[in-house]
Amino acid sequence: MTLHSVAALPFPYSFEPEHTALIIIDMQRDFVEPGGFGASLGNDVGRLTAIVPTVQRLLELCRSHGIAVIHTREGHRADLGDCPPAKRLRGAPSLRIGDTGPMGRVLITGEPGNDIVAELAPRPGELVIDKPGKGAFYATPLEQVLRARAVTHLLFAGVTTEVCVQTTMREANDRGYECLLVEDATESYFAAFKTATLEMVRAQGAIVGWTAPLAAVEEALGPVVV
Numbered sequence: 001m002t003l004h005s006v007a008a009l010p011f012p013y014s015f016e017p018e019h020t021a022l023i024i025i026d027m028q029r030d031f032v033e034p035g036g037f038g039a040s041l042g043n044d045v046g047r048l049t050a051i052v053p054t055v056q057r058l059l060e061l062c063r064s065h066g067i068a069v070i071h072t073r074e075g076h077r078a079d080l081g082d083c084p085p086a087k088r089l090r091g092a093p094s095l096r097i098g099d100t101g102p103m104g105r106v107l108i109t110g111e112p113g114n115d116i117v118a119e120l121a122p123r124p125g126e127l128v129i130d131k132p133g134k135g136a137f138y139a140t141p142l143e144q145v146l147r148a149r150a151v152t153h154l155l156f157a158g159v160t161t162e163v164c165v166q167t168t169m170r171e172a173n174d175r176g177y178e179c180l181l182v183e184d185a186t187e188s189y190f191a192a193f194k195t196a197t198l199e200m201v202r203a204q205g206a207i208v209g210w211t212a213p214l215a216a217v218e219e220a221l222g223p224v225v226v
């Protein structure tokens, strides 16, 4: 067992790779590419596309150090049986969940838009959690899987910072996990919301968890092992 220490805020974050998982939240075409759910809500997806190379570096680093990798996808059943009307009917999006757009039916499991972007495609053996909500613990087996693998520490990346990433971090924090959000491997459609989320996560002595740039995680783990 090797304990690694990351130069994080508000103070150093220590973890053992054997008891740590990387959770990559919702790096799906539906959020990152034009024509998907994120764009249908009126968002400019360019800010999210820009982090794909950084998330890829983090993914390769974790894979090479034997850290378990878990991918999540937000999506609903084709019959919308797990999509509350409150979620589908809210606001006036250009396409609603279940409508057909350029990448298939919006936010429906199995449709092209629901796929994780090619650069971050899961490898065999990596867990993929399909989730109907913003948080990855709600209505999924995530907690059971983490307990079975004796995971105590979670590294977070993905989109969007203040919606699915923050919700999942808060769910994890309440379940006793030590959580680190990798600052440049997460993004929001709104720059100010990302900044605020990073600040509120680490405020009050890491009330939700820690934050650190990818470079600090790379420094803690050492180079990618090939």
Ligand code: TIU
Pocket: 025, 026, 031, 038, 041, 074, 134, 159, 160, 161, 163, 164, 165, 189
């Ligand atoms: N709209 C938005 O910012 N996010 C979502 O709807 N889902 C996720 O964050 N994955």
